Amino acid sequence: MDLEAALSKFPRVQMGHFPTPLEPMQNLGRKFGFDLWVKRDDCTGVGMGGNKVRQLEYYLGQAVAEGATQVLITGAVQSNFVRTAAAMAARLGMGCHIQLEERVPSSDALYRNNGNVLLNQLLGATLYRYPHGDDEAGADGKLREIAMDLRAEGEVPFIVPLSAEHAPTGALGYVQAAREFLAHGEVFDEIFVGSGSALTHCGLLLGLRALGDATPVTGICVRRDAGLQRARVAQRLSDLAHLLDVSNPVSNTDICVDDCVLAPGYGQMSDVVRAAIEQAARYEGLFLDPVYTAKVLAGVFANHERLKGKRVLFWHTGGQPALFAYANAFDFELPAD
Ligand SMILES: *Cc1c(COP(=O)(O)O)cnc(C)c1O
Numbered sequence: 531m532d533l534e535a536a537l538s539k540f541p542r543v544q545m546g547h548f549p550t551p552l553e554p555m556q557n558l559g560r561k562f563g564f565d566l567w568v569k570r571d572d573c574t575g576v577g578m579g580g581n582k583v584r585q586l587e588y589y590l591g592q593a594v595a596e597g598a599t600q601v602l603i604t605g606a607v608q609s610n611f612v613r614t615a616a617a618m619a620a621r622l623g624m625g626c627h628i629q630l631e632e633r634v635p636s637s638d639a640l641y642r643n644n645g646n647v648l649l650n651q652l653l654g655a656t657l658y659r660y661p662h663g664d665d666e667a668g669a670d671g672k673l674r675e676i677a678m679d680l681r682a683e684g685e686v687p688f689i690v691p692l693s694a695e696h697a698p699t700g701a702l703g704y705v706q707a708a709r710e711f712l713a714h715g716e717v718f719d720e721i722f723v724g725s726g727s728a729l730t731h732c733g734l735l736l737g738l739r740a741l742g743d744a745t746p747v748t749g750i751c752v753r754r755d756a757g758l759q760r761a762r763v764a765q766r767l768s769d770l771a772h773l774l775d776v777s778n779p780v781s782n783t784d785i786c787v788d789d790c791v792l793a794p795g796y797g798q799m800s801d802v803v804r805a806a807i808e809q810a811a812r813y814e815g816l817f818l819d820p821v822y823t824a825k826v827l828a829g830v831f832a833n834h835e836r837l838k839g840k841r842v843l844f845w846h847t848g849g850q851p852a853l854f855a856y857a858n859a860f861d862f863e864l865p866a867d
Contacts, residue, residue: 533705533740536774540702541591545618546583547575549710555844557813562834565841567718568816569711572823572848577617578649580610580848581730584707585700586618589690592699594622598688600680604629604660604669605692606797607636608821608852613646615690616653625685626655627676633663634797638858645855663796666693692727694762698770704733705774708741718745719840722830724822724847725749725759725787732766734845739779750829751789752822753796759787791828797821799859802828807853819849820856 551570559566574583593601601619603626605612612628619626628650634641650657658676660669670693677687690700711734725731731749738745751759763785771778791802803820806828810816818824823846830837830844 533709533737533774533776536776537702537705540588540699541595542587542702543590543594543618543622544587545576545621546587547573549713550574552711552714552716555814555816558809559842561813562831562837564834564837564839566830567716567841567843569843569845571707572817572846572850574848576621577614577653578848578851580614581704582611582614582700582848583618584703585611585729586615586690586703588699588702589688590615590618590622593624593688596688597686598624599686600625600627601688601690602627602629602673602677602680603690604631604673606631606633606663606821607642608634608646608797608855610646610819610849610852611690612655613649613653613851616650616655619655620653626653627658627673627680627687628655629658629660629669629673629676631660631663631669636797638855640857641855644857645852647855649851667695669693670696694765694769697773698729698732698766699773700727701729701733701736701766701770702773704730705737705740705770706733708734708737708743712738712741712743717841718843720746720748720837721843721845722748722750722826723845724752724826725763726753726822728759728763728766730847731763732770735763735780735784736767736770736778739784740776746786748786748788748829748833750826751787751792752825753792754789755792756787756789759789760785763787788829788833790832791825799856802832804859806831816846817850817853818846819852820859821852822847822849
């Protein structure tokens with residue numbers, strides 16, 4: 531199938547720094563007994579980077595094509611998606627309206643004001659609050675109300691939708707990333723990536739299979755348990771094949787999800803998450819975020835028996851600004867005089 535032709539039908543704003551580096555993580559690999567590498571999508575270059583740059587290149591491509599003047603987006607209080615959207619909208623000369631959902635039970639002042647929330651405000655975005663964290667359709671409905679008000683003021687609003695009733699446009703960025711990854715010419719026994727909205731997981735998996743590559747891709751669950759996430763991935767894969775107008779090259783048995791490090795829940799700290807953050811920093815000089823990438827690396831470590839002697843790729847998807855919102859989960863202090 532001609533993936534290049536299928537992708538080129540979609541408008542894209544090219545802002546990211548690509549290809550992102552592919553690097554060995556020799557110290558941690560040696561410690562756990564496998565050949566560990568990292569794909570540095572924390573280095574995508576715009577607004578502090580991360581996987582959402584790849585996704586938003588396609589959403590905002592559509593926004594530009596529609597002549598949008600304002601971008602509307604919803605996410606958790608410490609969402610990286612909304613921060614990246616605000617940065618890219620600023621570059622495009624568009625306003626950005628961000629709705630922050632209460633997904634994480636936290637009243638920590640740092641969680642509510644620092645990290646991505648601080649950056650959203652520096653970027654000049656207009657912030658709104660949404661009380662529910664598990665009502666994707668409701669959150670999208672609220673964005674449509676804000677869009678109506680903006681339209682009445684003469685603006686042209688563009689909504690980046692969240693719920694799975696919408697086309698998985700952001701996954702196109704990871705279909706593109708699959709091409710970029712294969713061009714490195716490095717072969718792995720298994721790839722680990724975070725699976726939340728599942729657009730990253732689905733884009734990468736469908737892209738690889740469509741290009742004839744069979745490397746197993748394991749999605750580490752960050753938001754839903756394995757049963758729910760598997761269903762979400764299956765649905766979004768079929769939606770993505772439909773969007774691209776290609777036949778779905780991924781069989782159901784090829785969908786791998788693992789929720790071994792999900793507890794206690796989305797965006798909540800745990801001992802394995804803290805350990806992964808500390809180990810990545812101390813062994814590799816690499817920063818992880820507490821919501822996604824630390825869970826993924828903790829998931830890789832949890833599978834270390836099975837991975838012995840294998841060549842393993844940890845796909846870093848960014849998110850480090852959220853670290854500062856979780857600073858109270860680490861009790862570090864300056865040494866006393
Ligand atoms: C959003 C996000 C993810 C999850 O990506 P999805 O495409 O929503 O599954 C992983 N890592 C980071 C840092 C993110 O911000």
